[in-house]
Amino acid sequence: MTLSDWLISLEGTAKGHQVALVLALMAALLHAVFGALQKGRHDPWLSRGAIDASYGLMAAPIALFVVPWPEPHMWPIFGGVFVIHLCYKLLQAFAYSKGAYTVVYPVVRGTGPLFTVLGAYLIFGETFNAVQWIGVLVLLSGIFGLALYNFLYLESDRSTLVPALGLAIATGLFVALYTTYDAYGIRATADPFTFLAWFFFIDGLAIPPIAFMRYRRMLNPPALAPLAMRGILGAFIAFASFGSIMLATRLDKVGEAAILRETSTVFAALIGWLVLKETVGPRRIALMALIALGAVIVEFAG
Template structure:
């Protein structure tokens, strides 16, 4: 985990929180994810001539990841529809780093050293603090929280699958392009089947925002996949989920949710965890 890799993943965290905020800000979640998925697929198609074809051994992982990403998107749509951004987004992202640490140890035999383990635990504690602050003073919205937890587990699953797949693909760019193309057409096709003549009128008012979200989605996950070819999965996952801090800031500025001192403390804890993960670099 070098400073360059860390910077790339932190940039991915900000862009990821941004496209999630765009998706949440569009009230019709089917329309939002149609545009984000379609926009990501269009960007990937534009980059495809410049990308090598992934090696044959990577395709089972890539196709499995497409299915896991679709599960993730449907659960994320449900959590956004049922709950507030400042509540469900931190929960969905906050449980992923520890789950990735366990899955990577079991299936990829990556066991982080003492400093990385401490960094993941400290950063996860800070992320949990942000998530709990997002639920302060409210009665738990159990359906929304259940969808958010399911979203977090699906994140952990596709993170490990993609970590293995992209390393064997020979091309980070080719892997992300095919991933977004294959997954990106599913929700638009579903929306077309469900809405038919009503789809285009619903898309027009929010098309620019949604397509921007798709471009940010490609950028965010492309940076993460590149980082996964150069560092262990657990610290990359923990760094990526600092998107929670960016999400909390976005929720404060655009959705008028208070940031508060507890979130500042939690953010400082996350920064301390990042410092521990970078100790051995």
Template sequence: MLSYTGGLVLLAALLHASWNAMLHGNRDRFLSMTWMSIAIATVSSFVVLFTPWPAGAAWPYIVVSGLLHIVYNMTLVRAYRRSDLAQAYPIARGSSPLLVTLGAALFAHEAIGPLHALGVAMISGGIIAIALQGGRVSRAGALAALTTGATIALYTVIDGIGVRVSEGRSLTYTAWMFLFYWLMPLLFVAKRGLAALWRPVRAAPMAVGSSLAGGLVSIAAYGIVIWAMQSGAMGAVSALRETSVVFAVLIGRVFLREAVSAKRWLACVIVAAGAVCLGV
């Protein structure tokens, strides 16, 4: 992977961790995710007005990925209700590279070498350590986080294949896929009502503002990843992005005042090292 591309994916990793911290830091994560989605969908609606139509072959991938992203949003909210950032985030993000690597091998014929196999083993070991240490992650919490990781892997492989058949239109592909985020406010209103969506604009403008900012950070982060997967191996790009688990623990410790034990630090380092092995 070119150093320029690798640097951008590392930036995406930091952005991923940052918007997850913004989401986790808000008390009502469903509401926060909805406002993030509004920001993402609004930007995407603007972009599609000034970009070419997606290539015909890319449409099935856009639709399936867009719907999977909504599932991902809901599973992520559920995971953060059950465990703190330094637990849920490494499990969710750390499990996805090995699944992406396997999916890419099956569906895009990307080879898995010895170093990749070592990376898979290190990531798996790190995830188990994070999930089991101290008994502080419930079975339901670990399952929710792993479900999130599986969803991440699914949409990453789909987007990796989809952007490659998009005739070089990664921006167009990304924008049309993110248009599906308009479904999030519809789901929120259906469950809680329109007043519950708009009331925080006056009652808690800072929380809404941070959610909108998180949405902008999110679309930039994943846009970089989709762009990188045009030419880089999906497993490698995904793995390099998942070094964000280290950023997440740092953010959780410094800004959210979450306790981080020495064992959790070590486990996250193992996950990150495994991701680096996959990214080589």
């Protein structure tokens, strides 16, 4: 039995639910790391360009020569994937360029799951019970509370904060859109790894040219070697993070996977504290606990 056959055999089963839980939590941790890589040392556009170029080049031979060829009906779906993810990445890069990571990231991640749950209801017929909706509200109160706290106490340069928050909300809407659309796409093909390989191949085409043009216009561009290393590291993290959440949405409910992934905000705050040297106090710890509690309620009330 191949890995694809094994995963397909788990769809809709109790074991599949457990595997989806692990995949969604792994995606949460790795997505926070991925966001910090893009916001960290280098210009966000250059970081994203290096990452996309790396995972596009890595995925190309797998897409072209290893996995089964996509079915004809998949090509329009991949076209939608390209457009939606390009819009998401452009908005996210603009948001990171305008505001602090610890302000922008929680707003993005808080806006996304609510609209994903609604989209999962409209497209897949998924529903949450009353207790799960309480969990969603608890999680969102923690996420937006964290963003508000960071906005009030941690943001030093407020001249660009309003547009940063607007861009963060728009980015969150596209998080919901790509989460739901990718779930539709990975369910539309017989082999989930066909979708994943072609997703990374196609998704790696757009941002690198933009990043290259930005690099050429810089008066003091960064050294290429560290940027390339960040790109390669980010590519492996992207494979594990985005790949995990897409597989989770094929194995189990899209809405639950999206909610669990938003515990990434907790990991992001820890990264901001430990790596980016941003302040974390008891109030932020309490808000992060609310996020985790909300995710637990959604999971165990289902």
